[in-house]
Amino acid sequence: MHRSLTTARWLALALALVLALAACGGGDDAASDESGGTEGAAGSSEGGGQLLSEAYDLSGVDVRLGSKDFTEQLILGQLAKQAWEATGASVDLTENLPSPAGAREALLAGELDAAWEYTGTAWINYLNNDAPIDDPMEQYEAVAEGDLEENDIFWTEPAPFDDTYGLATRREFADENGLATLQDVADFVEQNPDQATLCLDATFATRDDGLVRFEDNFGVDWPDDQLTEQEFAVIYQSTADGQPCNFGEVFTTDGRIQSLDLALMEDNESTFISYLSSVMIANDFYEENQDLAAVIETITPPLDEARMTELNALVDVEGEFPEDAAAQYLQEEGFIE
Amino acid sequence: MSIAAGDVSRGSLRVARYVGVPVGVGIACLAMYVYVGSQELDSIEQRIINWGNVIRAAQEQISISLWATLLTLVIAVPIGIALTRPWARGITPYVIAVANIGQGFPAIGLLFGIYIWLTRNGARATIIGLTAYAILPVLRGTMVGLQQVDRGVIKSARGMGMSKAAVLFRVELPLSVPILLTGVRTALVLTVATSVLGAFIGAGTFGRFITAGQTQGRQLAVAVGALGAAVMAIMADWLAGIAEDLLRPKGL
Numbered sequence: 304m305h306r307s308l309t310t311a312r313w314l315a316l317a318l319a320l321v322l323a324l325a326a327c328g329g330g331d332d333a334a335s336d337e338s339g340g341t342e343g344a345a346g347s348s349e350g351g352g353q354l355l356s357e358a359y360d361l362s363g364v365d366v367r368l369g370s371k372d373f374t375e376q377l378i379l380g381q382l383a384k385q386a387w388e389a390t391g392a393s394v395d396l397t398e399n400l401p402s403p404a405g406a407r408e409a410l411l412a413g414e415l416d417a418a419w420e421y422t423g424t425a426w427i428n429y430l431n432n433d434a435p436i437d438d439p440m441e442q443y444e445a446v447a448e449g450d451l452e453e454n455d456i457f458w459t460e461p462a463p464f465d466d467t468y469g470l471a472t473r474r475e476f477a478d479e480n481g482l483a484t485l486q487d488v489a490d491f492v493e494q495n496p497d498q499a500t501l502c503l504d505a506t507f508a509t510r511d512d513g514l515v516r517f518e519d520n521f522g523v524d525w526p527d528d529q530l531t532e533q534e535f536a537v538i539y540q541s542t543a544d545g546q547p548c549n550f551g552e553v554f555t556t557d558g559r560i561q562s563l564d565l566a567l568m569e570d571n572e573s574t575f576i577s578y579l580s581s582v583m584i585a586n587d588f589y590e591e592n593q594d595l596a597a598v599i600e601t602i603t604p605p606l607d608e609a610r611m612t613e614l615n616a617l618v619d620v621e622g623e624f625p626e627d628a629a630a631q632y633l634q635e636e637g638f639i640e
Numbered sequence: 641m642s643i644a645a646g647d648v649s650r651g652s653l654r655v656a657r658y659v660g661v662p663v664g665v666g667i668a669c670l671a672m673y674v675y676v677g678s679q680e681l682d683s684i685e686q687r688i689i690n691w692g693n694v695i696r697a698a699q700e701q702i703s704i705s706l707w708a709t710l711l712t713l714v715i716a717v718p719i720g721i722a723l724t725r726p727w728a729r730g731i732t733p734y735v736i737a738v739a740n741i742g743q744g745f746p747a748i749g750l751l752f753g754i755y756i757w758l759t760r761n762g763a764r765a766t767i768i769g770l771t772a773y774a775i776l777p778v779l780r781g782t783m784v785g786l787q788q789v790d791r792g793v794i795k796s797a798r799g800m801g802m803s804k805a806a807v808l809f810r811v812e813l814p815l816s817v818p819i820l821l822t823g824v825r826t827a828l829v830l831t832v833a834t835s836v837l838g839a840f841i842g843a844g845t846f847g848r849f850i851t852a853g854q855t856q857g858r859q860l861a862v863a864v865g866a867l868g869a870a871v872m873a874i875m876a877d878w879l880a881g882i883a884e885d886l887l888r889p890k891g892l
Contacts, residue, residue: 404857428856431682502842505852509687527692531762531842532852537755546760547842 352637355389355601359594362391366588366595369409369418371402373535374618374625375466375556375611379419381629383582386602387595389639403428403506407583411454416588417595421578422446422461427512429454435512435576439465443579450583457589459596461579462603464611466556468507468575470517470568473543477566484569488550489521496526502548504535512576514552520574539563556608558616602638654885661878665871672867679860688852688861694868700844701872704763705832708770712827716775717820720782721808739779742772748837755841762842770834774827781823785816814889821887825880833873836865846872 366387370380377398384394397415400406406418407429422443426432430449436442440461447458470488482488492499507513508530518524531547542551543563553560553567560567582599589596610632617628633639676689716739723732742750750772755765789812797811798804813820839847849865852858 401855403855405855408857428684433683505839505848506855509684509852509856511683515687532839532844532848533762533842534752534840537752537841540756541760544760547762 352605353601354640355386355598355638356391356640358601359390359598361387361592361594361598364392364592364595365395366392366592367395367397367414367416369397369400369406369415371406371419372399373402373554374558374615375554376402376419377625378614378618378628379580381626382602382632383417383419383599385626385629385633386598386638389633390594390598392595403510410456410583410585413585415585417582417584419580420458420583421466421580422458423467423512423576423578425450427576428510433511437573439577439579442577443581447581451586455586457584457586457596458581459584459599460603461581462611463579463607464556465577465579465608466554466611467570467578468513468516469553469555469560469570470501470550471542471553471560471565472550472568473545474564474566476545476549477568482566482568484571485517485574486521486572488568489517489523492523492525496529498549499525500529500531500548501525501550501552502531502533502538502541503552504538505532507552508532516574516576520572539565556611556615558612558614558619561612562616562620602633602636605636606632657878657881661874665874668867669871672864676860676864681860682858684856685858685861688849688858689864693849694864697844697846697848697865697868698872700763700838701832701835701846701869704766704770704835704838704843704845705828705872705876707767708774708831708835709824709828711767711771712774712778712831713824715771716778716827717782720779720820721786721813723779724783724786736779739776743776745772747773747834748840751837751841762838762844765841766835766838766843769837770831773834774831777826777830778820778823781820781826782816785819785823786812788819789815818884818888821880821884825877825884828880829873829877832876833869836869845869 364387368380368383368387370376380396380398384396387394397409400409400418403424406415407420407425409415410418422439423435425446426435426442426449430446430453436445443458443461450456450458470485472482472488477483480487480491482491501514503514514525531541533541535552538551539553539557539559540563541548542553542565551565553565555567559565582596584595614628614632617623617631618625623631630639681689719735722728723735745753747769751766751769754769755762758768759765793811793815794807797807802810835843836845836847836850838845839851846865846868849861849868853861853863853865
């Protein structure tokens with residue numbers, strides 16, 4: 304009796320250890336197994352990019368990095384972390400900070416050295432402007448200048464992709480009602496208010512760069528009782544099911560738009576403003592380690608809307624971990640081996 | 641007729657509670673109203689903090705809480721009564737275990753689960769989740785209330801020729817009312833306070849102020865939402881306290 308109890312106890316301990324290792328080590332193991340398909344011979348690569356380890360040396364630099372709580376941010380955070388680590392830096396990444404302002408607040412409070420952010424978000428919400436600047440790069444310049452001057456925060460050159468707000472509906476509904484552009488949606492809201500149900504999150508409902516942009520641009524007032532405010536992540540499924548809403552607020556680079564066969568309404572009037580993404584770095588920290596920005600600016604040029612959506616879909620649709628999607632991108636582009 | 645000193649102090653304590661709570665709540669609300677009025681609200685804050693939203697949130701919260709409490713009573717009280725009958729002794733632990741599950745789930749996970757799998761109506765999903773949450777205290781309250789009724793009283797009632805049903809309705813339940821009502825009061829306050837989580841699945845309530853304010857760093861909105869939710873819970877407790885006093889059988 305005593306002997307079998309001890310055996311059972313050892314078995315239980317072994318099982319617990321195995322489970323713990325699997326849980327903790329799963330992500331890292333997968334990353335090294337998941338080769339993006341690039342051989343990456345030293346100094347050259349198929350992706351055409353330069354190996355970060357050869358181009359920059361950030362050894363000895365400790366960076367506290369932050370990213371927000373949705374998939375795209377998780378991937379971006381991992382991209383920066385892995386890119387910096389490839390050059391020898393040591394990165395402490397805090398993920399899932401509440402959007403929109405969680406990462407920014409931690410940076411301002413001195414708890415982070417760097418964090419990803421979007422130009423549009425900063426322009427309207429942090430620099431407290433009422434109207435956006437139409438040209439995306441001009442808006443970026445204004446944000447970078449303004450933030451450096453007022454808050455001592457440096458912004459890296461932005462990645463090409465623009466992840467802005469959009470309205471989507473399920474494919475059949477779009478086809479039935481001939482909806483293809485935001486103007487069509489506005490007309491629909493006026494003509495069929497009882498069917499114009501919209502799922503949105505609290506921030507889109509209240510931000511100056513949110514729903515109010517749509518209402519002002521098309522001169523339509525979306526009836527309050529047709530709005531269902533809910534957690535952002537639930538919106539895609541709700542829209543795809545048509546329950547409780549026919550329309551949903553989406554991010555234009557989200558992979559679920561395609562996977563759930565949602566029809567993204569075309570925004571040909573720049574109704575929603577541009578959101579290019581950069582890394583905010585505390586200026587003092589940046590001045591001491593300027594290569595931090597150079598690394599980011601090296602890895603982001605291939606990241607256009609199509610690519611970003613692809614990476615987002617890898618995570619949201621295919622179920623990969625953000626760190627694997629990031630590693631895959633960096634390898635395919637030849638930045639790491 | 642002599643009035644015992646104890647009666648007077650208990651009476652004045654009761655009056656203090658009847659009057660003091662609404663007065664205190666009123667003062668807090670007035671203070672918040674004055675403070676918000678004195679602040680320059682930016683456009684985001686204006687969209688969150690306005691009378692329309694406050695009234696709507698209060699309506700949603702009251703409606704959800706009332707429905708959840710009603711459902712809880714309808715489910716938990718009869719089951720509680722049934723479980724105290726002699727024939728139910730065997731199944732009691734299992735039923736309690738199931739009721740425990742409802743309380744064991746983290747509330748927000750429960751609400752999302754119900755929202756995704758059962759119903760896409762945010763208000764309804766919240767009501768179902770809150771009911772699951774509140775069943776345990778009311779069930780326990782009912783059971784304990786009935787179990788603590790003096791066996792001697794029941795025996796004498798039976799001895800007087802009352803049927804089992806009569807004993808239940810005219811002796812056991814009235815005597816268990818104080819404890820049962822405490823359970824209901826607990827459930828009601830729990831329900832009102834937890835209903836703010838409905839904001840995540842589209843049920844609104846004062847949770848909307850809190851989520852909208854917190855994610856965008858507008859602390860004033862969070863404060864208004866928190867105060868609103870607290871006021872709802874305190875007033876629910878106050879009303880339940882009055883109901884408790886009124887429904888308590890005379891002579892207890």
